[in-house]
Every structure is written in structure tokens, then in C-alpha cells.
Amino acid sequence: MSKGKRLKKARALVDPTREYSVDEAVTLVKQTSTVKFDAAVEMHLRLGTDTKKAEHIVRASVVLPFSTGKKRRIAVFCSPEREQEAKTAGADLIGGAELVKKIQQTGKVDFDVAITTPDFMKAMATVARILGPKGLMPNPKSETITTNLSKAITELQKGKLTFRSDAQGIVHAAVGRVSMGDEELKANIGSFLDAVKKAKPQELKGTYLKSVTLASSMGPGIRVKI
Known part of the structure; x- marks a missing residue:
């Protein structure tokens, strides 16, 4: 089956108008992986921040419970x-x-x-x-300016994620691999969500988390109920 046909088949499994529970989304993200390698499971969070304000840039870090399987240099x-x-x-x-x-x-x-x-x-x-x-x-918020180099390096090797909202006010992160167990993936998703919530700018008024989408590498987006 060609790549285009695999993607079309995967998209047919996802209702783009529906928000899925985390349990359902984890099942779907594995079913809709279209590549032949162990695809990353990505999260994309659209925030209600004002991208023109520097103080609304969301930047923080989190040590996930389980390794994402990606070795970072x-x-x-x-x-x-x-x-x-x-x-x-x-x-x-x-x-x-x-x-x-x-x-x-x-x-x-x-x-x-x-x-x-x-x-x-x-x-x-x-x-x-x-x-x-x-x-x-x-920078200090991601704890990459530190007097304790050993600790910082060890945490990054264990899967510490540093995230930052982009110019569109979206936070992107790979939180695991499709080969991971469901419970491990859900634990990583929960930890990452909590970290983003804690990083909410104090000055922000209104809705902070506008949408959460889960997807495998080159797979269709799956909207997640917040």
C-alpha cells in the first residue's frame, strides 16, 4: 500500500469534529501511524496567549515519567x-x-x-x-542555565522536555513512541499537560488551553478532550 493510501485509510478512522478522551486518543494514535518506523507520538497545544506580548511566551520544562525513546545531543x-x-x-x-x-x-x-x-x-x-x-x-525557566551541570545533563538524558510556545502560540512536543505501552503514554501525556498548565502566564486573561491534538509522525491529528 502506498504512503498516500495508508494516510487516507488512517484519516478515515478519525472524526475531525470530535474530541476524544485520552484513552481513546492513545488507541487511535497507534492505529493511525502510517510509517514503517517506530513513530513519535506528538502533542500540539494551541494556547490563548497574545503572541505579540513577550510575557505571554510559555517556556518551561518537565521530566516525563517514561523515556520518549529519543536520544538528544x-x-x-x-x-x-x-x-x-x-x-x-x-x-x-x-x-x-x-x-x-x-x-x-x-x-x-x-x-x-x-x-x-x-x-x-x-x-x-x-x-x-x-x-x-x-x-x-x-534560559533559567528551562533550567538550562545552571550551576549543577551533572544534574541537568542526567535529567535531559532521562527524558526531560523543554518546551516553548512558537510564534503562533502553539506548544509542540514528542511525548513518546507508538511502541510504548498505553499506560506509559498516558502518564507522559498527563505530566506534559500538567507542566504546560503550570506555565500559564500570570497576566493572561481568558481561556489558556484552546485545543490539544495528538498525532503520530506524519499521522492525522486527533483532538483530545481537555
Whole structure:
């Protein structure tokens, strides 16, 4: 069966006008996976934030109960004195001024998350225009600016998710894989939802969570009852 036919068949299983319970959505997201690999289970949360206001940007992190199965490449920016600690903890890329300079010159990044220490933030400011738009700039809310590098690296390896609302006021995150058990997926979904709710801007009036959608990689969206 072609990819187009598989997607058409999967879409036929989902009623786009209906909001499903979490139990139903987890069952459906597995049934509607159309790819031949172990697809990611993604959540997309549309927020009622004012995207023109900087204080309405939702940014936080959460350690999910179960691993999402995705290995992320962790970069640590620090002084030479802290490099051994980062190496021992298992960081994939470690560097200081020379690494910052390389990013400045090439504009390229080959990591999924960046961690730094408070004393190194001044140096990081020079690559903010490169890392910022990619959601990779370390910041206190996501706990990627820290004095405890070992703890930060270990939590990320265990599946800590850092999330940020985009220019449309939507938060995207992969919370698992279709191969995971139903209860594990539901636990991750619940933890992620709770974290997003806790990150609600204090200044926000009106509805915060407008819609929640669950989908597998390249699969149809499944609306979830909040």
C-alpha cells in the first residue's frame, strides 16, 4: 500500500469534529501511524496567549515519567574548569569560547539542547541571534542555565522536555513512541499537560488551553478532550 493510501485509510478512522478522551486518543494514535518506523507520538497545544506580548511566551520544562525513546545531543558551554564534570555526566558536545566562536562564524549547530553556567552567559549572548530562533538559547525557566551541570545533563538524558510556545502560540512536543505501552503514554501525556498548565502566564486573561491534538509522525491529528 502506498504512503498516500495508508494516510487516507488512517484519516478515515478519525472524526475531525470530535474530541476524544485520552484513552481513546492513545488507541487511535497507534492505529493511525502510517510509517514503517517506530513513530513519535506528538502533542500540539494551541494556547490563548497574545503572541505579540513577550510575557505571554510559555517556556518551561518537565521530566516525563517514561523515556520518549529519543536520544538528544546535549551541548554544554562552560569554562575549562567545568568541562570534566560535563564529560563525566555524558554530554555529547563540550566547549567554551572556541565553540561559541565556531557557531558565530558558521551559523551552524549540531545539537538538540544547550546547557551553560551563569558565569558563561555573557559569552553566550554573542550567539543568541543564532540559538534563539531555534529554541536553543539556555534560559533559567528551562533550567538550562545552571550551576549543577551533572544534574541537568542526567535529567535531559532521562527524558526531560523543554518546551516553548512558537510564534503562533502553539506548544509542540514528542511525548513518546507508538511502541510504548498505553499506560506509559498516558502518564507522559498527563505530566506534559500538567507542566504546560503550570506555565500559564500570570497576566493572561481568558481561556489558556484552546485545543490539544495528538498525532503520530506524519499521522492525522486527533483532538483530545481537555
